[in-house]
Amino acid sequence: MTDRTKSSSKPQSVEECESAGDSNEPQGSSAKIRVVVVLFAVVAAIGGAIVLMSNRPDGPADLGIDEKVTTLGSVEVTGRLIEIRGKFLPNDGLYNYAFVMKYEIVESHRGEVDAKEIFVAHYNPLKPRPQVADEFYPNIGGTLTKFRAGDVHRMALEVPIDDHYIGGIVDRYFDEREGSIYLAVWTNLTNRQ
């Protein structure tokens, strides 16, 4: 009994439950225990899932979809930010620039992207996307508040950057980069892995 109390305090496998049923306990008691254990496992699984999802940025299954990201730009992708090379320059209201970051494509939604890794320039990256628009680039934005390597973003992009952006570009991949730089028009955080 003591052992069973202990075992019922943590999730069990089906085998463990069946093994318990093979003991010398009466049949009715064994069925009750089995029901309790299954119920406990279900409750624990739901609880675990809730805890897991509550740690994600915007609750369950946030794919970063909104009207802007699905309509702006000529390309739309979900990508993992795999590297921010070096420090950002200050955004002190004096100097404005686009900073090139490296992404791994998780999913391509719209337009053509012919590489698994792409280079995306974000305008004034120290500013949260909801506040980044200004008189020169009024349509740049998104929900992302901070760039962190490893996060997955859903982005509306334009390419090539020189057709859509005229300003300073910090490109620390110049010597090794192949292909065009994409300009991020809209950047939303997702909780995709």
Add this chain to the structure above:
Amino acid sequence: MFLMRPDGSQLRNITNTPAWSEAAPRFSPNGKKMLYRRLKKEQTISHDRWGFQGQLMLADADGTKAVEFGKTGEFTWGAWSPDGRQISCLSLRGVEVVDLKTKRVIRKFPRQGVFQQLFWAPNGKWFCGTANVGGEKWTIVRMDASTGKVNVVSKFQNCTPDWFPDSERVIFSNRPADQGGHGWTQLWMAGATGKKRGLVYGEDGRHIYGGALSPDGKYVLFTRSAKDGGGSERGGAPGGLMRLSDAPIIGGSSKALRKEHPNTKDGPVLPLPVCWEPHWTYAAIGDAK
């Protein structure tokens, strides 16, 4: 918009437009006309993106007969051709040469990474501008006006380039690396091929912008801003005038800068009224001689 003699005297307002802000005047090569940008009064003038702001205005050099040359956002970075009959413009579309009379684009070529401050050389053969080149931000380049090909004049943290009268040299602001922290912006010159770089004026504690040569190439006009940005976003910055033959000059105590440039002179600098992005003409304007 204010006009003054090169010694700072006879300062006078030549536009008198309380409803507007005006920025970045450029006299025509013959000194008779002026281009500038007119902005809404409440708009903050960007120290390095002013060419994209407001409307391009065309006026006589004394500020009279001002007309709107274009609508807001048109003819961005409009700058005179050597003969004053055309202007060059810089935008996402590239570099466009516009006929002043018809306002039609008569020539167009890719901007090759140039993103601000595109100015035509007095000999008509070149442009200078600030560009993204080779992964380096804020690089000064020279662009061939017939082919659009560029060569680097100065890499890393430069802006506000302008031509010497001989079209062989460029004056520009540069904030060298390794000054510790943000650093101070200094006035430099270089051959348009990128060779023979030299300090013109520097002063720790001041950001030096708006370098402009006198029409005879003997004097240098600039501003000395305590805060970075040249002062356009705020109330401007004290102006200064020096002889080019006295370069390089270091102002103030500037211990670190003097250590870096031990052979500088302490030449005289004539203080001028607070201004921003000044320009210079040899012509007599109005009653001022």
